[in-house]
Amino acid sequence: MENQIHFGDQIPQFCTDAQVAVMDSGVIEGGLNVTLTIRLLMHGKEVGSIIGKKGESVKKMREESGARINISEGNCPERIITLAGPTTAIFKAFSMIIEKLEEDISSSMTNSTATSKPPVTLRIVVPASQCGSLIGKGGCKIKEIRESTGAQVQVAGDMLPNSTERAITIAGTPQSIIECVKQICVVMLESPPKGVTIPYRPKPSGSPVIFAGGQSSSAAISPQLTKLHQLAMQQSPFPIAPSNQGFTGIDASAQTSSHEMTIPNDLIGCIIGRQGAKINEIRQMSGAQIKIANPVDGSTDRQVTITGSPASISLAEYLINARLSSEATGLAAN
Known part of the structure; x- marks a missing residue:
């Protein structure tokens, strides 16, 4: 049986379309037995090359590196490759993946008229809350990484759809990327x-x-549940704006706008939480301002106003709908 770790079991911290958690440079270089998880975000064609015919390529990578390698399911334009294991195993597997991509580039050059060979390019996925540290004050940290490794590094200014993560694009020679x-x-x-x-x-x-969690077949148990599920399905994906501001990694959408949601009175409690704990958590995670209007006589709904950047509004709306969906699932189970 293949030794796999399934995406979602653990949120890694580094990503080439990947994520990784590491201790310190000494640990990485020394190869101590620290467990890492790396998630790579790749296009379907690249993933097919990594898997190989009848899975032979990925099987070889697993055996030679000792790392657990799992590839997300589904016919998606993009797939997540998760690498997990000790540092030495992770970077062995990572190196093999990069070498494979390098081979593919060389093969594509055979019948090409291009005179210069394009660099290997990877994306890793990182929690947005960590991007500030990666960029550093005035961009000093990311500049240091670029200069010391020779790789090009770009941190996306917007979060990936329906997540609190950003993609980091890394391009260069295999060694510079590693x-x-x-x-x-x-x-x-x-x-x-x-x-x-x-x-x-x-x-x-x-x-x-x-x-x-929003597709419970028990949604018809009551009108309240049906309403909950309708609300939970209203979340919109995060705006992926063409980043004209470049890959600053900073939420450059300085423009502030407002968005209004309507939530039934009897459901507002699950959004607010005990002593306002839930609504404060949503405010903190999204960075948006959220105001819940006072009850209006004769109305069964409450108005919720969300103010902030487009990305923070989308995230706040997503988190509110996630709470509603969670509540619906809980009610359906009772």
């Missing part, structure tokens, strides 16, 4: 993520976004 990822791991470990991380899960192309 060194770059090691340095990113060190920063991630020194600055753990804040709050709860909602991991990015690629969606099949052209399919509607369905919120996990």
